[in-house]
Amino acid sequence: MxxxxxxxxxxxxxxxxxxxxxxxxxxxxxxxxxxxxxxxxxxxxxxxxxxxxxxxxxxxxxxxxxxxxxxxxxxxxxxxxxGGHMRSYYYLKQDEYVKNFGEEVAADLCMFEHYELDKIEELTKKYDIDYNFKRRRAFHAYEDEEAAATGQRDYDAFVKNPFIPQDVKDSVNVVYGEEAQKEYNTVKLGGFTPASSLWPxxxxxxxxxxxxxxxxxxxxxxxxxxxxxxxxxxxxxxxxxxxxxxxxxxxxxxxxxxxxxxxxxxKITPLKGVVSHLKSESGKSLDVNMIHLFSGEDDYISVCHDGSLIIGGGGETYEESPNKEMMVDCLDDSFFPDETGKYFVDYPTRNYKSLANEKFVNDYTWTGCRGYSYxxxxxxxxxxxxxxxxxxxxxxxxxxxxxxxxxxxxxxxxxxxxxxxxxxxxxxxxxxxxxxxxx
Missing domain, CATH: 3.50.50.60 (FAD/NAD(P)-binding domain)
Incomplete structure (x- = not known):
């Protein structure tokens, strides 16, 4: 295929x-x-x-x-x-950026994305563009010790960078242990950053x-x-x-x-991604008021304006052949592996304590082509x-x-x-x- x-x-x-x-x-x-x-x-x-x-x-x-x-x-x-969200990296990758480019360029990379949230919101208000924009928080969940150590190094580099304004640093916080595990069983460290959900x-x-x-x-x-x-x-x-x-x-x-x-x-390699839309079988709005990103699986879950959920990722389902060839260096967005589609069906109940007994309707699952530079x-x-x-x-x-x-x-x-x-x-x-x- x-x-x-x-x-x-x-x-x-x-x-x-x-x-x-x-x-x-x-x-x-x-x-x-x-x-x-x-x-x-x-x-x-x-x-x-x-x-x-x-x-x-x-x-x-x-x-x-x-x-x-x-x-x-x-x-x-x-x-x-x-995935219907706009979330800037903030502290993410800052350790790598400082090592590769120095603190000033690392700060430029952070602030370029930080200002984008405000710019888009201001422009769309000015021209009365309705796209279900809502300010939210993103929660980056680190589920193993190695990932948590990377997250900690990134956060430390972010906080120490003299070129990043203090108010931007104050908008980000990291939690540990029991506090990080309020919603998940496996999280070692969690990082909160400003973000937004929207209808792209x-x-x-x-x-x-x-x-x-x-x-x-x-x-x-x-x-x-x-x-x-x-x-x-x-x-x-x-x-x-x-x-x-x-x-x-x-x-x-x-x-x-x-x-x-x-x-x-x-220089730019196509890599398809898969995204799914789920809503509660009962029709109720789900109380998941953040964008959650799981570092281990490279998954994310976001809440829509009506309380339904958008879930993306599933990379572990196409790491090997034959699914890999359907996703990597492929520009046909008319199909995706069956295994990847099934990955999302009970995703919320697998990952959220508060949604463990909820039943979901999976009405849309789709794929799209992203361009990854080297x-x-x-x-x-x-x-x-x-x-x-x-x-x-x-x-x-x-x-x-x-x-x-x-x-x-x-x-x-x-x-x-x-x-x-x-x-x-x-x-x-x-x-x-x-x-x-x-x-």
């Missing part, structure tokens, strides 16, 4: 976010035919692509023509298939609606098959519906980047230095895009219109010769 295609599959699984939302933009085409020429062409309609369009036309008020091409229906990629599909379509009012040309079910550089350093963007000449191109293609930019073939940092920036003039990329978010992609899209949008960047993207995110030439 594996596929070697680097393009989005025609058939897909249906996520809860798409299945339960109004979808007036799903197959939207602003014009019946594609224009012959456009100033800026964006590829991909997830939060990255929608963020680029929104920033160009709304926040920056460019008078340039902007078109967005989507291979399938609107927001049918990773953003429309994720509604967020993207809300941003696109505002951008459409400002002149965005949105074309769905129009896959980009090839990019040809012309003599005048513009791009001929080829699709099954015809070609468009674009002065600038922004590729927000994440897991699918290698399909049109083959130089990323060894160093787990996204590739963000200008590709001119690498033989791609007037082409910008924001991709490879390694399963941690929600607190990063919008501002990264804002950054490449600034580059595309020749604006002096105001977005301070962390150095490890930026496209560089060292990262592009690494084998």
């Amino acid at each position: 594996t596929t070697t295609s680097s393009f989005p599959s025609e058939k897909t699984t249906l996520s809860y976010w798409m299945g339960e939302a109004d979808r007036p933009l799903a197959k939207h085409r602003s014009t019946e035919e594609l224009p012959e020429e456009v100033d800026i062409l964006i590829i991909g309609s997830g939060l990255s692509g929608a963020g680029a369009a929104f920033n160009l036309l709304v926040e920056y008020g460019t008078d340039k023509s902007v078109m967005l091409l989507e291979a399938r229906d609107v927001c049918s990629g990773a953003t429309g298939r994720n 599909y509604k967020l993207v379509t809300g941003l696109l609606k505002v951008a459409l009012e400002k002149g965005l040309n949105l074309q769905t079910n129009t896959p980009v098959r090839e990019l040809d550089l012309l003599e005048d350093k513009t791009w001929l963007v080829k699709t099954p519906r015809g070609s468009v000449r674009a002065k600038k191109v922004i590729a927000t293609t994440n897991a699918y980047t290698r399909a049109i930019l083959p130089e990323f073939n060894d 160093d787990e940092f996204p590739f963000v920036g200008d590709l001119s230095e690498f033989g791609r003039p007037n082409l910008y990329v924001s991709a490879g978010f390694s399963g941690h895009g929600m607190p990063r992609v919008f501002s990264c899209a804002a950054y490449v949008s600034e580059l595309a219109i020749g604006k002096n960047p105001t977005v301070k993207v962390p150095a490890p995110f930026k496209v560089s010769a060292e990262r592009m030439n690494k084998e």
Whole structure:
């Protein structure tokens, strides 16, 4: 059942976010035919692509023509298939970051994500975008001594970092022993961080609606098959519906980047994830008011606006063949291993003391394709230095895009219109010769 295609599959699984939302933009085409020429062409309609369009036309008020091409229906990629939460790392990975980059860059990585929560909330309030946003706490559960030791080192590095403001440090706390085990039997250490739950599909379509009012040309079910550089350093963007000449191109293609930019073939690897929606059989709202992440299994559980649950992970079910080939380096999101789907059915009763006697209805289980870079940092920036003039990329978010992609899209949008960047993207995110030439 594996596929070697680097393009989005025609058939897909249906996520809860798409299945339960109004979808007036799903197959939207602003014009019946594609224009012959456009100033800026964006590829991909997830939060990255929608963020680029929104920033160009709304926040920056460019008078340039902007078109967005989507291979399938609107927001049918990773953003429309994720776990419905935005949670920044805060202390997570800080020990590694300090060792690799120093305290200042480690702080940059932390604060970039911290500010993203506020930025998204403020923007959506300003433009009256309803996407079931709610502030919550994330609880990172460490279930064995080795994982707990890693968590402790990360927290210590976070607290000691002089470049991280004290109020941000105060927003994070770690608990031990009996206090950490109030809800779980096996937790050795637990870390609480600020987070939010949201409806990602509604967020993207809300941003696109505002951008459409400002002149965005949105074309769905129009896959980009090839990019040809012309003599005048513009791009001929080829699709099954015809070609468009674009002065600038922004590729927000994440897991699918290698399909049109083959130089990323060894830099961004597709890895599918599986997510499931469960609700109480009795219909009651469940009292799980946090996003819980289990370090050992790399699982997470989040609560929706109506008290139902979103559960993602199940990595232990596809570590070996043949399930591994269905998930790793595979871009077909129309299937997932049966074993992985079954993993979620009684997940809450297995892991929560308070839900041990609850019965659940599992109405949606789906998969989506994430793009993992070799160093787990996204590739963000200008590709001119690498033989791609007037082409910008924001991709490879390694399963941690929600607190990063919008501002990264804002950054490449600034580059595309020749604006002096105001977005301070962390150095490890930026496209560089060292990262592009690494084998």
